[in-house]
Amino acid sequence: MRVLIVDDERDIRDTLDMVVRYQGYETSLAASAVEALKVLEGPQPPDVCLLDVKMPGRDGLDLLAEIKDRWPSTAVVMVSGHGDAHTGFEAARRGAYEFLEKPLSEERVLLTIRNAAARVELQKENLALKRKVDDQFRILGTSKSILQIGALIEKVAPTQARVLVTGENGTGKELVARNLHERSPRWNKAFVEVNCAAIPKELIESELFGHEKGSFTGAQAARKGRFELADGGTLFLDEIGDMDASAQAKMLRVLETGMVHRVGSEEGKKVDVRVIAATNRDLTADVADGRFREDLLYRLNVVEIHLPALHERRDDVPLLARHFLAEACRRNEITVRRLAEPCESWLAAQTWPGNVRQLRNLMERLAILADCDPISAAEGERLFQKKASAESVQDPFAECESFEQFKDVSEKMFLERKLLENDGNIKRTAERLSMMRSNLYKKIEKYHLR
Secondary structure, three states: OEEEEEOOOHHHHHHHHHHHHHOOOEEEEEOOHHHHHHHHOOOOOOOEEEEEOOOOOOOHHHHHHHHHHHOOOOEEEEEEOOOOHHHHHHHHHOOOOEEEEOOOOHHHHHHHHHHHHHHHHHHHHHHHHHHHHHHHOOOOOOOHHHHHHHHHHHHHOOOOOOEEEEOOOOOOHHHHHHHHHHOOOOOOOOEEEEEOOOOOOOOHHHHHHOEOOOOOOOOOOOEOOHHHHOOOOEEEEEOHHHOOHHHHHHHHHHHHHOEEEOEOOOOEEEOOOEEEEEEOOOHHHHHHOOOOOHHHHHHHOOEEEEOOOHHHOHHHHHHHHHHHHHHHHHHOOOOOOOEOHHHHHHHHOOOOOOHHHHHHHHHHHHHHHOOOOOEOHHHHHHHHHHHHHHHHHHOOOOOOOOHHHHHHHHHHHHHHHHHHHOOOOHHHHHHHOOOOHHHHHHHHHHOOOO
8 A cells, every 4th residue: 555645844754754654655745736746747656645734835725626526536634733614624625534633643644645545445446346247248349230229328327317228038128227227326236127928927927026025925024025125226127028928017016116015015105216127028009909007018118229130240259259259268277279261250140049158158168079170160150050060959948948939949949840830931820820910020120931
């Protein structure tokens, strides 16, 4: 920990230097604001600065303002032999950590430095953690669509606006929700995730809104719902399109009033929650079909962020592949491997029906099983085809990681079969399935059916 001592009186500088160095701190000395700035502009700015208020030339209060502007992480302790309430107030207003009056007490000085140093250390740890979080949830890509999404997140994140994130499975909807939370004023509060498709409809209301003891069979104790757990933070409702009608009605009431009613309770609880919802469904079509409430859609869709499928941003595939390969090597404690250029070109040419999630899985497979380094296109294709052929013979649902993905694969296979039975005639297929033709067109587009 480095301490800068700034005082125009040499005896005070030397005494403070001896006291502070005796406690194991590194010290630098300055007799004026000019000398202090030279130290601050050096390769290692001090963590704590003991700064005299009254000095010839530029005074300490003026220098304090510049230090807090250019080196905000440095804790500044103001020292004055002419302390008064106004000076102390002005020092606090300009960002001083503490204000000490001369004559100085050795114990008071050391205690103040220790506390200031502890605060600086905590700030460094928080900054390091924030950078780690930023790296963990970084959205990778340089394509136009991804850059536009990044710019939209920067605009929307600091606000309280609700966001609806749309896109195919595996495109990174949770990643967008995390970015919105981490870049918002709620970043240090809870981020609570609910997969609406994974919770049975009999339990969804209890999960979201909580319940009281004895409110239903098995409710042996009162329990907070996800809204209460997310109070002050962000609630991420994944696969919102799979929420049942009763839960949709209660969800709408919560969004309108900000009040949560636990199952079995007449009393409401006020909550402050930002809701971010996500879906791979066309909710407009679901509204037309009566499966989703139009008024709820309007409440959720204040701002929409649509994620493109991976095949719509092929230029990003090599960058993503290299990142996922390096990540897989670190996670599995494998020597870092590389992709040959032809392999990157081959990867960019694939259709990636499983999107980013499928690419990540392939990179982990290549990290572990590839027989050459750099990894060739032939090796990439071999392991890609081996996986694909094994799945086509053994299990078409092998890539499914949620019930919602299982339903998508099932729906795609069902529609493929019905289109074949009707010789590709969309009008006849829609009539036999009692489905609106416009809805069938959207399903065909969604699943890339031909």
